[in-house]
Amino acid sequence: MTVRRGPTVRRRRLASELRRLRERSEMTIEEVGERLAWSAAKVSRIETARVGIAAADLTRMLDLYGLDPDKRAGLQSLARTARTRGWWDAYAESLPSDYATYIQLESDASFIRGYSGMIMHGLLQTEGYAREITRSGLMGLASPVETERRVEVRMTRQNLLLREENPLRFWSVIDEAALTRRVGSAAVMREQYAKLLEFADRDNVTIQVLPAVNGAHPATAGSFAIVEFREPYDPDVVYVETMTSSLYVESDAEVYQYSLAFDHLRAMALGPDESKELIAGLIKEVG
Known part of the structure; x- marks a missing residue:
């Protein structure tokens, strides 16, 4: 892989936090997929940082996990900058x-x-x-x-x-x-x-x-x-x-x-x- 792997660090950190939120909610990947009308594979790919996540999808996940609105700004910012190029x-x-x-x-x-x-x-x-x-x-x-x-x-x-x-x-x-x-x-x-x-x-x-x-x-x-x-x-x-x-x-x-x-x-x-x-x-x- 080339240096473009760098920006995926933010994606990995976002994925890690989404996985923690799901586990805290005591939900399986399959249950999340069913509640959001997604495939379990999509949830898994997001949680393992193999794919990014759209702003609307992130909002739906955070709603499902019951995350307080005042705690969402950081995660939303992390999602927006996941593909940002660095020097x-x-x-x-x-x-x-x-x-x-x-x-x-x-x-x-x-x-x-x-x-x-x-x-x-x-x-x-x-x-x-x-x-x-x-x-x-x-x-x-x-x-x-x-x-x-x-x-x-x-x-x-x-x-x-x-x-x-x-x-x-x-x-x-x-x-x-x-x-x-x-x-x-x-x-x-x-x-x-x-x-x-x-x-x-x-x-x-x-x-x-x-x-x-x-x-x-x-x-x-x-x-x-x-x-x-x-x-x-x-x-x-x-x-x-x-x-x-x-x-x-x-x-x-x-x-x-x-x-x-x-x-x-x-x-x-x-x-x-x-x-x-x-x-x-x-x-x-x-x-």
């Missing part, structure tokens, strides 16, 4: 569909909490650091042009943190191993450390360092990001990236487990001020 569509040929899906989630988020175990989170990377990481990750299988386009995408994503109106709130726990791993030249690392300190001074960004001496912790399995949205109908999503694909965790119980793990991580990590002191010290130490 990332311009990079369709350079982005894996899983990555494009995450960018869509990230662009709609109000708060992201994440743990970075091996490298800096993409939202915190400098251009030089991002270029080195991208080259290494692609293992020489991509052209220089594609590498640069991916770096450009990563830099564009940072506008979420820097915009003046409603900037994204971001809380990053960075493993000391990610900080001390040399990526590129000493100059690249000095620039990256300085960038972290710039971000750490922003009101919407919190950075903590998890010292290696603190030993085992709940995220030894790897990095993750918990994505929260502004609207109450939007459930949190956990994003876990692997070498060849990405995993989206949406089960309430599993999302809670990741949230609990993050709470343990931030409790084990240095405080924000201590973390800034450590990062400032690394600028002096890097050769």
